[in-house]
Amino acid sequence: MDGFAAFGIVGLTTAAVYAVIGSGLVLTYVTTGVFNFAHGAAGMMAAFAYWQLSAGWGWPVPVALAVVLLVLAPAFGLLAERALFGPAQRLGQAERLVMTVALLSGLIALARWVWDPNVPRPLPTFFAGRAPLRLGPATVTWHQGLTMVVAVAVAAGLWVLLHRTRTGAEMRATVDDRTLVVLAGGDPVRASRAAWILGTQLAALGGILIAPTVTLDAAQLSLLIVSAYTAAVFGRLRSLPLTFLGAAVVGCTESYLTGYLPQNAYLPGLRLAAPALLLFLALLAFPHRRLRGSDERAGRAPVPAWRGTALLAAAIVAAGTVLAAVLGEGDLVTYGPVFSLGLVALSYVPLAGYAGQISLCQLSMAGVGAVVWAHLGADGAWWALGAAVAVAALAGALVALPALRLSGVYLALGTAAFAVVLDRWIFTLPSFEVLGVRIALFDQGSVELAGPRLFGHRLDGGAELMVLAAVCLALATVAVAALRRSRYGRRLVALRDSEAAYATLGGGLLVAKVAVFALSAGIAGLGGALYGMQLRSVTADQFSLVAGLPVFLVAVIGGLGAIGCGLFTGTAYIGPVNLLVALAPGSQNLVALLPGLAGLGLARNPDGLIPAMRAGVRRLAQGLTARRGESEVPVEWWGVRRPWRPEDGEVLARGIAGS
């Protein structure tokens, strides 16, 4: 019984931290309409900053706390609001989501740069010297007690702020209608700034409270947030009491799993994946209200012309051939993923670009493809590549089932949870048997991948595999273009624009969504198999959620609606990064920041770079022809030899008045 109580105390302490972080998340969501994926990363930065001040530079604890909570955290919140979310106010839900994902990815990279991940950074608990309190059978340390008291204080304070003060009402009103707040004499900008500052402070508080009890690691701390997300989803992103309840459920589940899970090789990952599994279940179990501030503004999904598509495909193959011919064996491994990761990025085009379904687990699907190829394709049989695509597609269809109920932020959360379950549990499993079939994954380490056989010749050299990947990307690009031009492609775009209208026209949501998830997972699986072949040996880490975020970001920057997305992402993600590192070896950390930084610039160019580049070229061409044509048509022929323009009437009137 003592053990039960002890694990309960540990669980409730963790729950208190999740509650503090989760309530910050709910606060920023109800007051600004932005679901902040980087919320945990802000807490992580605060924990590192606190370590730096107190342990690193030896400042007294109260001073370090005050500086982090009262100076650094508000400054960070204010900066985020001014630089990012203020300008992003006019963007749609998806773009705002991407910006927070960019911030998450950027902050992890920044923390790894500033604080070398290989140095251990122990942090003492608060009141470490004091003897623990005894409450009946349980022992509570002062740190645990403090954490719980803080959580209760935060709960009470937030409730009063939101429901009993004008500032709180103004914060919530700002999400509903900014103009109306102004018309009532209020200040929406100040309200959302206050919300960001307070939200960041709560994240920082949570980060500092939990840091002494876990390893100070950037990715791990940022993803602790998964547990806080679960708590917030329990509260359906608006109710603070339910958020606290959700935090208690998650905290205690984790703690009791640690205590009572039977010891065997298959289950340790389950404990790590438990918050993500709970998140997944919570997303499915609770009905969700219409998303707040969901002024959906769907990006463009232009219909690609055949000529342009053919040119693009030819360019991809040509680039692959040239690279294969020019690069040495070592560089081929470095630059090889241009095309295979390009395929993973291309898989976003039908899924996110056409059907409007945001998925954060595409790289995990690539991982599935790589694993299948590693085990079935060891002797290079082509059917194994088909099997890799098929199994990945099957996994994609599985993800589609929750997607039938979820959309927007919730879908992104669900797919992120799925990716985390794969990383932490499924991919770490040893091989097992189901119905007499032995299923092996990453064998708790790395797996070797060989190239396929073509006409009795084994494609195993880096150059050959590079050309193979380029050909596959070119074919997939053409296939996606054909998809966009087909009846099914038009259906997907219709589905994205209005699910209700699509359903009333007789379209089947189930079939359409499952098919597009399966299709894009299949493309990603092919990409993953090729990626693995080029790298020769892969580990589960290379297909984790955190590894997949930059690929998603670069794809969004390229423009999810454009078929050039695959080539763009591969080139932009692999090329400059490795070139910079080659030119200036010290810049490795700076380079890891690039995708995040670029994602933050999305506010300027919400449709992505590819459409912007195309528009630029077209404008240039039009400018050249228009200038030539202008003088050749005399006034009396306006409207006859060239179309009548709206401004012509005014030009004529001015001319007549002047004469």
Add this chain to the structure above:
Amino acid sequence: MNVLELRGVRAAHDGITVLHGVDLTAAAGRVTALLGPNGAGKTTTLRVAAGVHPASGGRVLLGGRDATGADPRALARAGVRLIPEGRGVFPNLTVRDNLLMMTRTGRTREEIEEAAFARFPVLARCAARHAGTLSGGEQQMLALARGLATDPAVLLLDELSMGLAPLVVARLYEQVAEIARQGVAVLVVEQFAAAVLGVADRAAVLVRGRVAWRGRPDDGLRAELSALYLGSPR
């Protein structure tokens, strides 16, 4: 006395001029109806008057003082109330919190609630509900109450009738007439002329960004209205 006066106001959306010099006045104690077909610039006119849309030319006078380009918050605190098109309420706030939002105009929460609930008793019964769960008519009442409970000098109403049953609209306009009698300058934009002409003292018809007709509603406006709306040659 003219509380609100627009002189030659011009305004544009994305570089396309929609108001080409609008002259309009709203006098204290009167209901002025601003009519016109779709896209005539009625809503833009109100938004310019409330300061939420910039004027690219002309002047906005408030109580004889120049208020062109003034901050909308300052105008709101000075007594200009715009009740925008659609429901002018915060759907995710309770009725009480919706009223609380008006305390920036100098009245206390208690005064506002008392005034609002006296005028629309139905609101008192659903004070704790989220505004988004009220019926359309109740939401418009809440929007009107938000505007009225704070002693406005100018009340700008945009399409009060949108999506409401004719009976509800008639009742709301009775309230509007009552408000005007207390000395408020009311400017009503309405697409369905019949709804507002019963209570309006003055009317102006806006066609393609210009005032095409102005006068008393009984000066033969009804006869000319279809010609003005449809733009047939006169």
